[in-house]
Structure formats: C-alpha cells, structure tokens
Amino acid sequence: MRALLAFVLLILSIPATATERYYGEYVIGTSGIRHTDLQFRTVEGRLTLGGYFAKGLGAEVSFGGPFRVGEDEGFTVQVENLATLSMRFESPPAEGLSAYILLGVSRFAVSQRGVNSLGGARTVRENFQGASFTIGLRQQLTNSRLSLVGGYQLHYVDQPIDIDAWTFGVRAAW
Numbered sequence: 001m002r003a004l005l006a007f008v009l010l011i012l013s014i015p016a017t018a019t020e021r022y023y024g025e026y027v028i029g030t031s032g033i034r035h036t037d038l039q040f041r042t043v044e045g046r047l048t049l050g051g052y053f054a055k056g057l058g059a060e061v062s063f064g065g066p067f068r069v070g071e072d073e074g075f076t077v078q079v080e081n082l083a084t085l086s087m088r089f090e091s092p093p094a095e096g097l098s099a100y101i102l103l104g105v106s107r108f109a110v111s112q113r114g115v116n117s118l119g120g121a122r123t124v125r126e127n128f129q130g131a132s133f134t135i136g137l138r139q140q141l142t143n144s145r146l147s148l149v150g151g152y153q154l155h156y157v158d159q160p161i162d163i164d165a166w167t168f169g170v171r172a173a174w
Contacts, residue, residue: 020173022051025062025149027169033070033077033110034162040070040077044165050088058088060102075114079163080125082108084132093140096147102134106155108163130157138171147171 025048033040045067050060064082071077086104106129113123136151149171155163 020052020145022049023060023171023173024049025169025171027149027167028067029153029165029167031070031079031163031165033079035077035112036160038072038075038077040072040075042066042070042078043068044079044082046082046167046169052088056090056092058090059086060088061085075112077110077112080109080111082106086132086134090138093138096140096142098138098140100134100136100138100151102132102136102153104132106130106132108155110161110163128155128157128159128161130155132156136167145173147173 025046027046027048029044029046031042031044033042043066044064046062046064048060048062050058052058062082062084065080066078069076069078084102084104084106086102088100088102090100091098107127109125109127111123111125113121115121132153132155134151134153136149138147138149140147147170148168150168151166153165153167157163
C-alpha cells in the first residue's frame with residue numbers, strides 16, 4: 001500500500017513536459033501459464049492508470065483479473081489479483097506511432113485446481129512477486145486523445161512457473 005501511495009504522490013507532484021500528462025488504459029489479453037509440463041491459456045482484463053513526469057518517461061500501476069480459466073489434462077489454472085507497478089520509457093511518436101518499454105514489479109496469485117484419480121478435487125492458491133517486462137506499440141488516433149495499444153508482457157518469478165501475455169486495448173489521455 002505504501003508503494004501505491006508513493007506512486008500517486010510522484011505522479012501528482014512532478015510537472016509533466018509531455019502534452020499528455022495522465023492516461024488510463026484498458027486491455028484484454030491472452031495469458032500463457034507454463035508449469036512443469038503443463039501449459040494453460042487464459043483470458044484476462046487489465047486496467048492501467050499512469051502519468052508522465054518527463055517527456056517519454058512515466059510511471060503506472062495496473063490491476064487485472066481473469067475472464068476465463070485455462071485447462072490442461074484435468075487441471076485448471078487462473079491468474080488472480082494481478083498488480084503491477086512500472087516505469088514507462090516511450091519513444092517520440094512518428095505519425096502517431098510510438099514504441100514503449102515497461103520495467104516493473106508485479107504481484108499476483110495463481111489458483112490451481114486438479115482432480116485426482118478418485119474424483120476428488122483439490123485447489124491450491126499461491127502468491128508470487130517478481131519482475132515484470134513489457135514491450136509494445138501505441139498508435140494515437142487522428143485528432144484524438146485516444147490511442148490503440150498492444151504489447152507483450154512477461155512476469156518473471158524465481159519459481160518453476162512462467163507467465164506471459166499478449167494484450168490489445170484502448171488508451172485515453174488527459
């Protein structure tokens with residue numbers, strides 16, 4: 001909670017030199033979760049709020065959750081309560097198109113449910129924290145504060161689990 005409060009104070013206290021000071025994004029994506037020999041595909045939604053404190057440099061916080069769980073060989077898996085705090089590095093736009101990189105830290109829970117050979121079900125929920133990396137593109141719509149965004153995100157945790165996502169969404173700036 002302290003990190004979120006520090007983030008909000010940072011964004012509100014430093015004047016921006018970019019034309020867009022604050023923004024909000026909503027993206028939908030497909031996530032891949034790999035654990036040992038099993039692979040799961042889930043669908044998630046994510047809301048992001050952020051701001052620039054210098055031209056091309058910003059900070060953002062995002063929160064997300066699942067729309068659909070992934071299934072493989074009798075197991076179901078979903079990422080719950082995804083929260084990411086990131087620094088944004090964005091290129092100057094060329095004809096409205098810019099590239100960006102996000103470096104941050106993420107926290108999330110993974111809920112796993114399996115059925116044993118006797119038909120009994122067991123649910124395990126684990127919390128993870130680790131590094132987050134995103135690379136993406138943003139296309140500003142003509143004469144608008146709206147943009148289309150798309151990217152690839154990887155969450156790294158020091159465990160035998162890999163989580164990544166391909167996302168696409170809309171961004172509004174003010």
